[in-house]
Amino acid sequence: MALSELAGGFADALTVTNLLFALIGVVLGTAVGVLPGIGPAMTVALLLPVTYSLEPTSAFIMFAGIYYGGMYGGSTTSILLNTPGESSSIMTALEGNKMAKSGRGAAALATAAIGSFVAGTIATLLLALVAPTVVDLAIGITPADYFALAVLAFVAVATVLGSSPLRGLASLGVGLYLGLVGTDVLTGQERFTLGIPQLSDGIDVVVVAVALFAVGEALYVASRLRRGPVQVMQASGRYLTRSDLRRSVGPWLRGTAFGFPLGALPAGGAEIPTFLSYATERKLTKHPEEFGKGAIEGVAGPEAANNAAAAGVLVPLLTLGLPTSATAAIILAAFQGYGIQPGPTLLTTESSLVWTLIASLLIGNLMLLVLNLPLAGVWVKLLRIPRPYLYAGILMFASLGSYAVNADPLDLVLLLVIGLLGFAMRRFGWPVAPAVIGLILGPVAETNLRRALAIGDGDLGVLVDTWFSRVLLVLALLALVVPIVLRAVRGRRATPEELQEGSGLRHREPAAATHEGRGEQ
Template sequence: MDLISNLSLGLSIALQPHNLAFCFVGCLLGTLVGVLPGIGPTATIAMLLPITLGLDPSTSLIMLAGIYYGAQYGGSTTAILINLPGESSSAVTAIDGYQMAKRGRAGIALAAAALGSFFAGTVATVVLALFAPPLAKAALKFGSPEYFSLMVLGLVCAIALAHGSILKATAMIIVGLLFGLVGADLYSGAQRFTFGIPELSDELNFVSVAVGVFGIAEILRNLQNETDRDVMVKKVTGLWPTREDFRRMAGPVVRGTALGSILGVLPGGGAILAAFASYTVEKRISRRPQEFGKGAIEGVAGPESANNAGAQTSFIPMLTLGIPANPVMALMIGAMIIQGIVPGPNVVNQNPELFWGIIASMWAGNLMLVLLNLPLIGLWVRLLTIPYYLLFPAIMAFAAIGIYSINSNPYDLYTLTLFGALGYALVRFGCEPAPLLLGFVLGPMLEEHLRRAMIISRGDPTVFLTRPISAVLLVIAAIVLAVVLMPSVRRKREEVFVEED
């Protein structure tokens, strides 16, 4: 009965006209940034954070959530039609989706992606509603040692699932942790890493860092790498799959949903990993493995279901533990902090309207996305004809105005510029910025729980090993790190996580 009453509360929040309107705006923007390669939900949410200051907490997070899972839908459109994934998790969809389009089955491929995504999103929302509250209740029993160990495990998983070199991912985590320590010491008030600059005494502006590292840096990279795009703009027909198509889709959709629901919880790149895992599973169990890579509908339905389920279950650790599973969830935590909400297990009790409103809004959002994606395919593809040199400067100006509007502090614009240049340099040197942001968000919390645990234990570091839950989490972190350093696993990891340009 508690679940039903809680969902009723969530629906009463999600179905309010203004929340439905902002959910629609989020889904629309998410689809747009998913279609346009090079922007992505992370940069978009980072640049929209200033706008959320003027909104109710539930409304702002409903809109930001819509952007995130909307981008998972939109990324499949260009992956199928022009072999250009709008989202990294849609890269595997392009393998068979584009081949189906070349054979005149683009409509069927798009319908398979949309319907599979809708089913996966609906099921993942149920999983979120069922498992998030018990996990939050269990997390209330955590002390500082358990939270410290949990964050260590999260950072290790982020390293394991990051793109590229493990060494570089580790370095990015450390750099992010150091940036998170800038400002006044938590207990003594002493200035750290401020270099005599008064504006740094209140720590680095989260929004400026996020927009710089993801938004500005990504735009600079795409402006440099812009090439002529052969955009195929034509009417897509035959959107409804045949009975045989439905039969071949059913199994992959269910298996992809299950994989995504489980892997999406992992910190780092759970949705991306789920998409690749689904494709691998379907190819291995298929009676027609020779069709994969040549237009197999299973290669579209499975991965699309997996990445959408993974996108939505990634909200579980964010809402229940205050631990981000990916950079977008880190930004969501930032949005909560901006609104004066402390992320963690108390959210479900102290802000039930927010907690259940987000979950219930996902059902409405998934329905909106099905209605948005298929009828507006022609519009989305035509947007690809806008030159980047016109589109991106306008986005950069919008980002700068948004940053300045938060505190009316010109120094925030200097921070934006500095981290934009840093983010661009990191990308040029092959370093993924996502672990940096995760380290930046978790750094202050990691330090707080470490020092609090040491104070409680009177300086005894064994407190992290003598408490069972903390010890188990640290052992799991050590095992994950050991496994990912194995030569065979490292080679396989490099094959799966290829940075998409």
């Protein structure tokens, strides 16, 4: 059944206009994603205005391209630029960077590109297969179940992904507050609007996302700009040799196996699967001496895991309306912008749109494979953009995107205020993603909580009425408590760099302090 629907999606996506939209999407997504300092979430947020005037189908075809393109672009940056970048491509950077340094940049880019393609294709097909089943299961869930699901997503995103659980919770709290501002859906009462009429409609997710990611990042970079010439590695050497290919296939498939299921969990995201994939490849390799000096397995595995996780994140998003990464939250906002509410009914009410989206993901993935390697030279040029102009340009597009939502300068002032908050959060290691997810998921959680309690006549017991909600709430509790206990018992976790050196679990060194709170080994 899923296959015939997918075929229908292909029929819709394979028109000349829609292919053109997909192409524009992947090229824009990759180009913006390649730019240093711009991760996948910021890519999607900054390019949202491009789709404002399009009809939903074209917009989502383009979005599919932007989403996967942004992922591809990020890995190119991390291989060719000798500086740490966004968290999901850090593992790729470890070995990829060394490969580029020793003149095998082209092979690193090739294994990343083909690995992304393989993982993206398998994971997207899995998404197509799994989604209808999840929807069938989800159709019977009660508001209490949904509330429990949201709570689990909150706790997981805040405590598992960030650098420290408390800072994740702090960020989540800020997001939940921002989500409260506006008019209460159920009673029509204004809350926390400070008497400002524009705030009664609530704070736009796009404004918050662009503020936290783009404006916050620009301010943060301004405060500590890396001076001196930009070091960009050459994409030199041969593409894949026969032995490179032989060594890459296993990591690609194993990376996909880590990425898709972990991405689909409520604590989705690419950090943990890429970390696990790297550790696994390091253990399984027949060339342990190359790890730390540019082992191709260390690029192939994490890169595949990264892209498979990106597809996995779409499972809870499309079937439950549950965003589990900042990027997914922005895509959800885009859906809402078209008056579409993702949730268990999405696959039935917007069936053709969803299947066209999934088909476009597969098409975009193929386009990326074909385009990426020949265009490597262009990406290298993009990496050399003088930084003053790059960040001035990012702010220009931040202004464009936020102003275009409501044509109200107040949104730009709000953008700056929240941007300053994003700057402070970056400075003190508060993760930004939980705030975005809290903002978009907070109102959903509240509505479902109140519905559940209205059904149960105010009895709190209704929240743990089903096994589903009980299990989820227990998991949420574990996600809250376990990191604290582990921290007390075992001390800090291994950093990616220590894993690269093979030193296993040890206390962290200052340079890589960001990566605490990552996958447990």
